[in-house]
Amino acid sequence: xxxxxxxxxxxxxxxxxxxxxxxxxEELFFCPACGTPYHEYCWRRNHGCAVISCSQKNILLxxxxxxxxxxxxxxxxxxxxxxxKKYSEAINECVRILSADKDNTEAKALYNRATALINIKMKxxxxxxxxxxxxxxxxxxxxxxxxxKYCDEEESEFITTRxxxxxxxxxxxxxKRKIINALYVSIAILIVISAAFIAYRNIYxxxxxxxxxxxxxxxxxx
Numbered sequence: 001x002x003x004x005x006x007x008x009x010x011x012x013x014x015x016x017x018x019x020x021x022x023x024x025x026e027e028l029f030f031c032p033a034c035g036t037p038y039h040e041y042c043w044r045r046n047h048g049c050a051v052i053s054c055s056q057k058n059i060l061l062x063x064x065x066x067x068x069x070x071x072x073x074x075x076x077x078x079x080x081x082x083x084x085k086k087y088s089e090a091i092n093e094c095v096r097i098l099s100a101d102k103d104n105t106e107a108k109a110l111y112n113r114a115t116a117l118i119n120i121k122m123k124x125x126x127x128x129x130x131x132x133x134x135x136x137x138x139x140x141x142x143x144x145x146x147x148x149k150y151c152d153e154e155e156s157e158f159i160t161t162r163x164x165x166x167x168x169x170x171x172x173x174x175x176k177r178k179i180i181n182a183l184y185v186s187i188a189i190l191i192v193i194s195a196a197f198i199a200y201r202n203i204y205x206x207x208x209x210x211x212x213x214x215x216x217x218x219x220x221x222x
Contacts, residue, residue, distance in 0.1 A: 016050045017042035031056050055099035071101060078110050085152045087118040121150035132166070141166045 013022040015038045022028045022039055029040040031049045033056045043049075048059035074097055081090040094111035097104055128143030144163050151159055 013037040015039045015042050017046045055102070059099070071097060071104065075104075075106050075110065078107070078114075082110065082114060082117075085150060087114045087121070087150075090114040091118070117150060121147065124150070137166050137169055 013028055014020070015022055016036050017038055022037060027039050027041070029038045029043045030036065031038065031051070031054060034049065034051055034054045036049060036051055044060065049056035051057060074093065078090050078093045081093065091111060091114045094107045094114065097107040098111070101107070124143055124147045128140050128147055131140035131143060141163055144159050144166070148156055148159055
């Protein structure tokens with residue numbers, strides 16, 4: 001038998017989906033986020049709350065929020081995504097959990113962890129790409145190898161291909177560097193030889209040149 005308090009509460013409640021009065025306490029269901037009353041059947045049939053701004057609107061359309069799946073299992077699923085290094089998907093799942101349970105500390109911790117890891121990941125990738133554009137291939141390869149620690153399986157294939165490509169570039173760049181260095185050395189040797197010859201001519205052969213010039217002048221006079 002209904003108590004007076006339960007009877008009054010039921011009589012005052014109107015389902016915000018069908019707008020009908022809720023006549024029995026066992027039919028009464030309050031939205032866990034905003035407290036709006038519903039028939040339990042209407043809540044489930046309409047996939048959650050009728051209030052547009054409520055986090056529980058259409059909440060039951062998300063299969064992960066089926067009543068058969070507890071939040072603990074959802075958190076395990078997020079941790080599974082983190083282990084696969086699918087940080088964006090993990091962040092999205094945390095947002096869904098927090099929309100239903102905004103005070104869930106585990107979901108908040110996982111959200112913060114995933115956000116921090118994805119920020120580190122993007123900074124490493126930017127450094128790798130920047131080094132590649134500057135043709136600093138050794139540094140770029142090191143950054144890409146570090147980036148692999150934060151990649152999922154699909155992305156790892158692309159990064160591994162990029163590292164392999166850099167590995168093929170490095171021997172060619174090394175040969176080019178050696179050729180350029182050899183040219184610089186050759187030019188430097190030629191400059192030294194030329195300077196030595198000029199110095200030898202101006203110092204050691206000076207008297208011979210002057211004697212030869214004087215002989216030419218004497219012949220011209222005679």
